[in-house]
Amino acid sequence: xxxxxxxxxxLGLCGNTFxxxxxxxxxxxxxxxxxxxxxxxxxxxxxxAGPIGILFELVHIFLYVVQPRDFPEDxxxxxxxxxxxxxxNYDEPETVLLGLKIAYYEAGIILCSLLGLLFIxxxxxxxYFFCMCRCCNKCGGEMHQRQKENGPFxxxxxxxxxxxICIIISTGIFYGFVANHQVRTRIKRSRKxxxxxxxxxxxxxxxxxxxxxxxxxxxNTTKDKAFLDLNSINSVLGGGILDxxxxxxxxxxxxxxxxxTAIKETKEALExxxxxxxxxxxxxTQLSSSLTSVKTSLRGSLNxxxxxVRPTSETCNSIRLSLNQLNSNPELRQxxxxxxxxxxxxNVLRTDLxxxxxxxxxxxxxxxxxxxxxxxxxxxxxxxxxxxxxxDINNVTQRLPxxxxxxxxxxxxxxxxxxxxxxxxxxxEYDSYWWLGGLVICSLLTLIVxxxxxxxxxxxxxxxxxxxxxxRGCVSNTGGIFLMVGVGLSFLFCWILMIxxxxxxxxxxxxxxxxxxxxxxxxxxxxLDTPRLLNEDWEYYLSGKLFNKSKIKLTFExxxxxxxxxxxxxxxxxxxxxxxxxxxxxxxEHTESISNELENLKxxxxxxxxxxxxxxxxxxxxxxxxxxxxxxxxxxxxGKSPAGVNLLSFAYDLEAKANPLPPGNLRNSLKRDAQTIKxxxxxxxxxxxxxxxxVYQSVxxxxxxxxxxxxxxxxxxTSLDFAQSFITNNxxxxxxEETRKYGRTIIGYFEHYLRWIEFSIREKVAxxxxxxxxxxxxxxxxxxxxxIDPLNLFWFGIGKATVFLLPALIFAVKLAKYYRRxxxxxxxxxxxxxxxxxxxxx
Numbered sequence: 001x002x003x004x005x006x007x008x009x010x011l012g013l014c015g016n017t018f019x020x021x022x023x024x025x026x027x028x029x030x031x032x033x034x035x036x037x038x039x040x041x042x043x044x045x046x047x048x049a050g051p052i053g054i055l056f057e058l059v060h061i062f063l064y065v066v067q068p069r070d071f072p073e074d075x076x077x078x079x080x081x082x083x084x085x086x087x088x089n090y091d092e093p094e095t096v097l098l099g100l101k102i103a104y105y106e107a108g109i110i111l112c113s114l115l116g117l118l119f120i121x122x123x124x125x126x127x128y129f130f131c132m133c134r135c136c137n138k139c140g141g142e143m144h145q146r147q148k149e150n151g152p153f154x155x156x157x158x159x160x161x162x163x164x165i166c167i168i169i170s171t172g173i174f175y176g177f178v179a180n181h182q183v184r185t186r187i188k189r190s191r192k193x194x195x196x197x198x199x200x201x202x203x204x205x206x207x208x209x210x211x212x213x214x215x216x217x218x219x220n221t222t223k224d225k226a227f228l229d230l231n232s233i234n235s236v237l238g239g240g241i242l243d244x245x246x247x248x249x250x251x252x253x254x255x256x257x258x259x260x261t262a263i264k265e266t267k268e269a270l271e272x273x274x275x276x277x278x279x280x281x282x283x284x285t286q287l288s289s290s291l292t293s294v295k296t297s298l299r300g301s302l303n304x305x306x307x308x309v310r311p312t313s314e315t316c317n318s319i320r321l322s323l324n325q326l327n328s329n330p331e332l333r334q335x336x337x338x339x340x341x342x343x344x345x346x347n348v349l350r351t352d353l354x355x356x357x358x359x360x361x362x363x364x365x366x367x368x369x370x371x372x373x374x375x376x377x378x379x380x381x382x383x384x385x386x387x388x389x390x391x392d393i394n395n396v397t398q399r400l401p402x403x404x405x406x407x408x409x410x411x412x413x414x415x416x417x418x419x420x421x422x423x424x425x426x427x428x429e430y431d432s433y434w435w436l437g438g439l440v441i442c443s444l445l446t447l448i449v450x451x452x453x454x455x456x457x458x459x460x461x462x463x464x465x466x467x468x469x470x471x472r473g474c475v476s477n478t479g480g481i482f483l484m485v486g487v488g489l490s491f492l493f494c495w496i497l498m499i500x501x502x503x504x505x506x507x508x509x510x511x512x513x514x515x516x517x518x519x520x521x522x523x524x525x526x527x528l529d530t531p532r533l534l535n536e537d538w539e540y541y542l543s544g545k546l547f548n549k550s551k552i553k554l555t556f557e558x559x560x561x562x563x564x565x566x567x568x569x570x571x572x573x574x575x576x577x578x579x580x581x582x583x584x585x586x587x588x589e590h591t592e593s594i595s596n597e598l599e600n601l602k603x604x605x606x607x608x609x610x611x612x613x614x615x616x617x618x619x620x621x622x623x624x625x626x627x628x629x630x631x632x633x634x635x636x637x638x639g640k641s642p643a644g645v646n647l648l649s650f651a652y653d654l655e656a657k658a659n660p661l662p663p664g665n666l667r668n669s670l671k672r673d674a675q676t677i678k679x680x681x682x683x684x685x686x687x688x689x690x691x692x693x694x695v696y697q698s699v700x701x702x703x704x705x706x707x708x709x710x711x712x713x714x715x716x717x718t719s720l721d722f723a724q725s726f727i728t729n730n731x732x733x734x735x736x737e738e739t740r741k742y743g744r745t746i747i748g749y750f751e752h753y754l755r756w757i758e759f760s761i762r763e764k765v766a767x768x769x770x771x772x773x774x775x776x777x778x779x780x781x782x783x784x785x786x787x788i789d790p791l792n793l794f795w796f797g798i799g800k801a802t803v804f805l806l807p808a809l810i811f812a813v814k815l816a817k818y819y820r821r822x823x824x825x826x827x828x829x830x831x832x833x834x835x836x837x838x839x840x841x842x
Contacts, residue, residue, distance in 0.1 A: 034218055034756045036764050039207050041200040043193070043773050047781045049789070052178060059792045060512070066108040067513050071523045075101045076514075077530050109509050116502035119803075120495045127491030151818070155463075158815040159456060165808045166452045168800065173445050175797025180438035182790040187431050190782055191424065197777050198417050200770035205410050208766040212397050215757055215765070219390050222753040226386055226746050230379045233742070237375075237603070238368030240738040245364060248726045249609065252719045253360055256614070259716060260353040263621050266705045267349060270342040273698035277337050280691045287642055287684040288328040294676050295326050301669035312666070315657050319670070322653075325645035326677075335695075341629065344620070351617040363607050371603050382597045382746065389593070389750065393757065396584045402569050402766050438794060441497060445801050448489045452812060455483030459819035480820030483812040490809045497802045504795040508788055516784035525557035547577050563772035571762040581761050591747045591754075603735050609724050618713050629702065642688040647681040 049056055078098055103110065229236050298319065307316035462475025518524040531539040538544030542559065543552035554574050562572040570581065651674040658670035 034753070034760075036211055036214060036760055039203060039767070041203060041770055041773070043196045043200050043770070043777065045773065045776075047776075047785055049785060052182070052793075055175060055178065055793055056789045059789070059796045062796060063509055063512055063792070066112055067106075067509065068108070069105055071513075071518050071521070072101065072105045073523060073527050075105065076527050077533060080527070080533055106510075109506065109513075113502055113506055116498050116505070116799075119498045119806075120502070123491065123495040123498070123806075130491065155815065155818040158811050158818070159460060162452060162808060162811040162815055163456055165804050165811065166449050166456070169445070169449050169452075169804045169808065170801075172797040172799070172801030172804070173442055173449065176438065176442040176445070176794055176801070179790040179794035179797060180435060180442060182786070182793075183431060183435045183438060186786040186790070187424075187428050190786060193777055193781060194420060197770065197774040198413070201413055201774060204766065204768070204770045205406055205413070208402065208406055211760075211765045212400070212403075215760055216394060216397060218756075219393055219753060222749050223386050223390060226749045227383065229742075229746060230382060233375055233379060234368035234372035236745070237738060237742040238371035240741065241371065241603070241734055242364060242367045244734045244738060245367075245607075245727070245731075249360075249364060249607075249723050252609065252716070252723045253357055255716050255719065256618070257354065257357045259618065259621070259712070260357060262705050263345065263348055263353065265701060266621075267342070267345045269698040269701040269705070270338050270345055273695055273702070274338045274342055276691045276694045276698070277335055280335065280688060280695070283684065283688045283691065284328055284330075284642065287680070287688060288330075290680045290684055291326045291328055291643065294673055294680065295323050297669070297676070298323055298673050301666060301673060304664075304666040304669075306662070306664065306666045312661060315661065316666075319654065319657060322650070325650065326647075327643065329642050338629070344623075348617055348621045351613050353614055353617050356611060356614040356617075360607070360609050374603050378597060378600045378602075381600065382594060385593045385597055386750070393754075396581070397757075397761075399579070399584070400570070400581075400761065401575055401579050402761075405569060405573075406766060441500060441798060444489075444493055445497070445798065448486050448493070448805065449801075451482045451486035451489065452808060455479045455481075455486060455812065455816070455819070458482060459815065463819065476819045480816040480818075483816040483819065487809040487812045487816075490805045494802050494805045497798060501795045501799040501802055504791055505799065508792040508795060511788050512784070512792060515779070516788055519779050519784070522557065525555065525560070529555040529557055543574070543577075546573060549577065552577055560772055560775065563768035566767045566769040568761065568763050569766040569768050572768055576762075581758055591751055594747050594750065595743065603739065607727050607731070609720055609727070615717060615720070618717060621713065642685050642692075647677050647685055651675070651677040651681070 075098065079102070302316050302320050304316075306312050457479065458475050459479030462477075462479060515524070518527075528534070529540070534541045535544060539551055540554055542556065543549055543554040546554065552574060559572055569575070654674040654677065655671060658667050658674065661667040661670070
């Protein structure tokens, strides 16, 4: 199987072309967390020619003008079929027609080649006859120049034309030197590029086992995650069940807990209120007795004889009238006690409602532990299944054909590398010959054009328009000689240069049009993928070679394209036709094994909220009577004074009235009674006021608790019935749903992992991108960029320079007459206009 990959590399290095293809790789789902470690390759995907690329594009444009026709796919198919078929009969009409089609496609190249051959044939003949003609003093060979009126104008035109042509020739020579310099450096670049490609291919071979090890190692990660959930089944499954029950149960239990707290607060309020009322009754009686005693004392004091004498009598009468105010509030002693309500609440508290609520809370919180205790054996069985799956996956990956393919490919790689190492010195030697030959050709053209430049320079600088043809200076004469030397060299070498141009043009143009351009446009693959082209018995060559099943659509284009897109070898070569990873992994079988174990996962428990005693407790509290108490009676008394008057003010007023009296028993007894009233206020009134404040606070607590008590209890009981109904009717379905959800989570880990394995082996493992890169390097970079592009630029530059040698030598011959010193010239008499020949004076 590795023959295909090895063939791609070997054919690429030998110059065959495969290209194109539609991308076939698939992106992994984003939810997957697994990712194979990225493999870094050294060779770049693309090659840039740099500034010289402009010259290469210029040659490509010229070739498009010469050969504008589309790539002849059908013609090439027939040529390949003829080549792989039996002996070719050239007399057959089909063969003749095929030859005509080839000639039609190659018409532009053939025409240019014929013109070159015509140039090669005619130039030596023309040069020979031109030389013989000049030796016979013909064709400008006679050293005599006839005077013409437009002579100066012709001389300037010839000089300018020759200069322009020499510049054009110089650009062609420059192209030749640039192309030859590329030849000089390409072996060094090729060696570096080949080493880089071989290194990438070695990386491919070495990384593939590591990728498979990484895939197997991820099973432990998956298994550890599943084991973590299995060991934490109390929090994962039990917690899930608990979370489903909480919204329906916890709010009810919270309300019952609040009611239990309210019952306790009610008891405390009733106890405080009852004890305060008892104390208030006693304090009110003591206040009444104390006020009666002080009134008796005041009346006795007012019987003093001094009270009958004015103005003391007025004061005494005033005091006597105010004595009726010294009375206690009799209603305080009539406030009813709350013994009955307190007894009812105490009866309610005989049942520990708060303890029942805490027990229900604990029952809920115990669900995770009860789940774990009931699933111990099932968890152990699931773990055994998961361990067996790991062994199965290891066996499947060990039988993958990728390793065998890469092992075989390694042999082809070694052979290719050793072949290159053996022949690289020979290639370097040939390349040096190529470079030396190109240098000689460019130097020869440079020599010719230098003679033309020197002739122009000497001729123009040494030309004296006042001198006659026979008296021209040495510099001007030298310029004419240089021009004629250039003409002689042009005739001598231009046909040889044209032979080289025609040969390199024919080879370079055909390789560019038949290999390089179709490689970029991917048209060659459409030819190679033609059914039964390379083998009459196989519809698709690659599938026939790999699987001996030629009906499977496996094309060169698809293989190259998938490799270019960094797809794995398994998916690229469609190895599922020999080793189906989906069937071998059998995801459904493994997940079914886990599902069967999870079917044994049974969790059972019951929850009874509060119980009958707790419900009766709530009902008894609603009937305890605190909501029927007359709280207004108590609140009304808490706002009144315990005595009929403010005793402290009364005492101060009494002292004020006693102070103006004359000293004596009356004055002293009144002051003593005033002090007694102050004491009564301090010892009797203030405690009563404190007790009334306590009663007020207790009443407010009871009011708050009893407000809507029956409705609250009814609502709580309704919610309690609903929650109990939910537990009774839905606990089984909740447990089943959460168990299935838990099972799907465990299975999901391994479905996810197994699908990732299938995806990775199909799309990522042993990605053959280095093979496609090596093919690109061999064809696009080495053959087309390093060999053909410089070759085409070379013949383009040298060909242009050689062709323009023809007009250059014509203008040089014409111009040399105006620069060289003549042996004779035309002389004109003043009388007659007939020119006479005047030999030069020596």
